[in-house]
Amino acid sequence: MKISVLNIGNELLKGSTANTNLASIGQELLKLGVPPIIQMTVNDDPNDMKEAIAYLEKRSDVIISTGGLGPTTDDITVEIFADYFGLKLYTDEKVIEHIHNIMGKDKILSVHNKKQAIVPVGSTILENRNGTAPGISFEANGKLIFLLPGPPSELIPLFKENVLTSIRSRLKEKVYFESLYTVGIAESELQRIVSENIKENQKLYIAYRAEPGGCELTFSSPMEILVSEAITKIRSVLGLSILDYGCKNIAEEIIKLLAERKMTLSLAESCTGGMIASKIVDVPGSSKVFKGSVTAYLNEIKMHLLKVKENTLLKYGAVSEECAKEMAEGCANLFNTDIALSATGIAGPDGGTSSKPVGTVFISVTFHNRTLTKKFLIKGDRSRIRIRSTAFALNLLRNVLLEIS
Amino acid sequence: MKISVLNIGNELLKGSTANTNLASIGQELLKLGVPPIIQMTVNDDPNDMKEAIAYLEKRSDVIISTGGLGPTTDDITVEIFADYFGLKLYTDEKVIEHIHNIMGKDKILSVHNKKQAIVPVGSTILENRNGTAPGISFEANGKLIFLLPGPPSELIPLFKENVLTSIRSRLKEKVYFESLYTVGIAESELQRIVSENIKENQKLYIAYRAEPGGCELTFSSPMEILVSEAITKIRSVLGLSILDYGCKNIAEEIIKLLAERKMTLSLAESCTGGMIASKIVDVPGSSKVFKGSVTAYLNEIKMHLLKVKENTLLKYGAVSEECAKEMAEGCANLFNTDIALSATGIAGPDGGTSSKPVGTVFISVTFHNRTLTKKFLIKGDRSRIRIRSTAFALNLLRNVLLEIS
Numbered sequence: 001m002k003i004s005v006l007n008i009g010n011e012l013l014k015g016s017t018a019n020t021n022l023a024s025i026g027q028e029l030l031k032l033g034v035p036p037i038i039q040m041t042v043n044d045d046p047n048d049m050k051e052a053i054a055y056l057e058k059r060s061d062v063i064i065s066t067g068g069l070g071p072t073t074d075d076i077t078v079e080i081f082a083d084y085f086g087l088k089l090y091t092d093e094k095v096i097e098h099i100h101n102i103m104g105k106d107k108i109l110s111v112h113n114k115k116q117a118i119v120p121v122g123s124t125i126l127e128n129r130n131g132t133a134p135g136i137s138f139e140a141n142g143k144l145i146f147l148l149p150g151p152p153s154e155l156i157p158l159f160k161e162n163v164l165t166s167i168r169s170r171l172k173e174k175v176y177f178e179s180l181y182t183v184g185i186a187e188s189e190l191q192r193i194v195s196e197n198i199k200e201n202q203k204l205y206i207a208y209r210a211e212p213g214g215c216e217l218t219f220s221s222p223m224e225i226l227v228s229e230a231i232t233k234i235r236s237v238l239g240l241s242i243l244d245y246g247c248k249n250i251a252e253e254i255i256k257l258l259a260e261r262k263m264t265l266s267l268a269e270s271c272t273g274g275m276i277a278s279k280i281v282d283v284p285g286s287s288k289v290f291k292g293s294v295t296a297y298l299n300e301i302k303m304h305l306l307k308v309k310e311n312t313l314l315k316y317g318a319v320s321e322e323c324a325k326e327m328a329e330g331c332a333n334l335f336n337t338d339i340a341l342s343a344t345g346i347a348g349p350d351g352g353t354s355s356k357p358v359g360t361v362f363i364s365v366t367f368h369n370r371t372l373t374k375k376f377l378i379k380g381d382r383s384r385i386r387i388r389s390t391a392f393a394l395n396l397l398r399n400v401l402l403e404i405s
Numbered sequence: 406m407k408i409s410v411l412n413i414g415n416e417l418l419k420g421s422t423a424n425t426n427l428a429s430i431g432q433e434l435l436k437l438g439v440p441p442i443i444q445m446t447v448n449d450d451p452n453d454m455k456e457a458i459a460y461l462e463k464r465s466d467v468i469i470s471t472g473g474l475g476p477t478t479d480d481i482t483v484e485i486f487a488d489y490f491g492l493k494l495y496t497d498e499k500v501i502e503h504i505h506n507i508m509g510k511d512k513i514l515s516v517h518n519k520k521q522a523i524v525p526v527g528s529t530i531l532e533n534r535n536g537t538a539p540g541i542s543f544e545a546n547g548k549l550i551f552l553l554p555g556p557p558s559e560l561i562p563l564f565k566e567n568v569l570t571s572i573r574s575r576l577k578e579k580v581y582f583e584s585l586y587t588v589g590i591a592e593s594e595l596q597r598i599v600s601e602n603i604k605e606n607q608k609l610y611i612a613y614r615a616e617p618g619g620c621e622l623t624f625s626s627p628m629e630i631l632v633s634e635a636i637t638k639i640r641s642v643l644g645l646s647i648l649d650y651g652c653k654n655i656a657e658e659i660i661k662l663l664a665e666r667k668m669t670l671s672l673a674e675s676c677t678g679g680m681i682a683s684k685i686v687d688v689p690g691s692s693k694v695f696k697g698s699v700t701a702y703l704n705e706i707k708m709h710l711l712k713v714k715e716n717t718l719l720k721y722g723a724v725s726e727e728c729a730k731e732m733a734e735g736c737a738n739l740f741n742t743d744i745a746l747s748a749t750g751i752a753g754p755d756g757g758t759s760s761k762p763v764g765t766v767f768i769s770v771t772f773h774n775r776t777l778t779k780k781f782l783i784k785g786d787r788s789r790i791r792i793r794s795t796a797f798a799l800n801l802l803r804n805v806l807l808e809i810s
Contacts (some may be wrong), residue, residue, distance in 0.1 A: 010440070012427065012428075012431070012444070013427070013431050013440050013441045013442065013443075013444060014431050014432070014435045014440045014612055015427065015428040015429065015430065015431025015432035015433070015434075015435060015440070015612075015614065016428075016431075016432070016612065016613050016614050016615065017428065017615070018423055018424065018425045018427070018428040019423065019424045019427060019428070020423045022417065022418070022420065022423070022424060022446070023417075023420040023421075023422065023423040023424070024420065025420065026417070026418050026419050026420025026421075027419070027420035027421070028420070029420075030419045030420060035415070035418050035419045035420070036418045037418065037448065037453070038418075038445065038446065038447055038448075038453065038457075039417070039418060039445065039446040040443065040444065040445050040446075041427070041443065041444040041445075042443055043442065043443075048442070048443065051464075052443075055460060059456075207419055207420075207421065208421045209420065209421050210421065210422070267700070269679070269682075271686070272683075272686075273679075273682050273683055273685070273686025273687075273698075274674070274678075274679030274680065274681065274682025274683035274685075274686060274698060274700070275679065275683045275686075276679065277674075277678050277679025277682075277700045278677075278678055278679035278680045278683055278791075280678070280679075281676070281677075281678025281679060281680075281700070281702065281752075281791070282678075282787070282788065282791070284753070284754055284755070284787055285755075286702070287702055287703065290702055290703075291702060291703045291705065291706055292699060292700045292701050292702045292703060292706040292710070293678075293679060293699070293700040293702075294697060294698070294699055294700075295672070295679070295682045295686070295697045295698040295699075295700075296697050297686065297691070297692055297695055297696060297697045297698075298692065298695075298696045298697060300696065301696055301697040301740060305697070305739070334710070335706060347686075348689070349689050350689070350690075382687070382689055383687065386683075386686070386687070
């Protein structure tokens, strides 16, 4: 089955928004073994749209279109598709009711509101829980067409609940898939390791999705055994580089490990300045194990709150193994936690020296009167150094927690 | 001038990476008044690529292609474009030298490395400071073609330094542009205000780029006077909703306002958990005015570090006007700063009640023994509530600072 994607709307071409819809659609379709083979973006222009539809129709069995379903006059997706495929339009009363449900029962609908209820005769309405524009699907010229709204909050649920099911039911073979999440391995390195151990072929698809510090790896196949074999194999090769079952990012696993060990956590941040805390607090339920954090950005605060010795700062500087160690230890005392993590470094653009260039970062974890400190040298701009420092810090914390049984 | 973009690489179609290159290219071209009119994504497949080139060539004067310039055998962009336009290839010695400069003088280049130095006869080499693949431009069939590497860190500098200059020099008219940054106004509201005051037309282009809590607004025109008139007009309408000159985000302006007023800042975060601190620390030079922050996630820490009264927590709860106020005041004392900002709220998914639903957030700013507290009700999931809380908190802080002369 050949699938193509048509994204409609000048906000994509003008760069006011990045096309995350294609990535979301691609990730889900890849798990079924049918990633899109081609994608186009066009303006809300009748001629441009029709030419794109013709191009995609010739080359694919399914066209998934996004955008141009809004209430205003420049939203012309439905009209253009109907015109192209020679379909009549009608006003669907159930959609009118849905618009009332979303906008309020008493609201008197304008001609613009009602426009969203005009759909092709014979099409299937896909209910949009998060907006007034319905999703629409129909078959024409032997092709399966989906018209979906552009905002990701509306598109993604509609796509997952309706489009995927519909495509899956039409695949000759059922497709099985399973994902796992790795940490501490660069995507290119992960690809190398996976390709050395598992051969991608027409019966087994491999997908990667990288995030700072981690990667989602998905195997999919019409043969369930191939997926489970690949998962088993790669688990044996990667071992602890794979997150625990049910955890989709390292912060989630850290919260889980802390809860299992009945331990509490606190953080002392300098260059990362709240970024590590933010990752931890992002996890629902983190309040059960995370007590709090200090961003000790000035030396004065490092001394006053975290009890870093003045002599340490004078002798070694704030960016040093000694300071990182005292920050972590002072933090565990301040918050009275079982374990504490600290990060101090030079994020730039200024402040680097020949012995301590921009990107020098020290990370410490203290637990049970033992403190482990590591030095990192990170290339890139201020933002990248902070993001990578946060990833390295969480990774070090995870490794320490895994060693505590 | 009609410009199209061709993105090559299955990682975009498989969804392992979102197409941020199109957004970056679109934003820059829009400022020149020539946003892309069409964009396509294809796999590294000779037939798919040639069909896409033919489609775009027919409809545009300039094709900007990204991706497929790597050293491996599936990177075939140069060969396919050369073949399509009937251009011969040769190995460019200057590119070989460049590859040596990037990889190390002593490195013996493999056949894969050397492949990146094979370029079309008569093409212009665009030096890639951040990678081995050179950018390439040439003219053929009356069209201007750019072949650029896919990684954003390589593409964006090449695009800004070479492609934009080249396109600008070919525009019949010089295009002037100026941007300003707004805060505290939703993008749709901003669009409404702008459209009521300024008419977009063929001589004046208006571009928007939204971020959480703010928006970049750009006017561009071949007539400089139209840009300056639009800027003046919109400044008079929006007033303080526009950031100070030279500031590209609200945190930058806050640091500037604090420095001008010779004031120091500290933060006390609960639900935002480090996110506000991280925005502040993102700004280079923030250490001059930002002393530090506490994430007081547990009540115990709110009492112990920020001296929130136990009675306040028992009587009003941690998510209350009273607690937010005491957090801010305790924070100013703890860090000994002129001004302190606090945020406490229910980010969910659990913890909401009928009187305090998920999304209830209190934000306080304290300055000179005066404390201002505001209540917000934010819809959405945990992540959105935290991001919006951070934007509201920075906005409140900015407004207080603007009132302090």
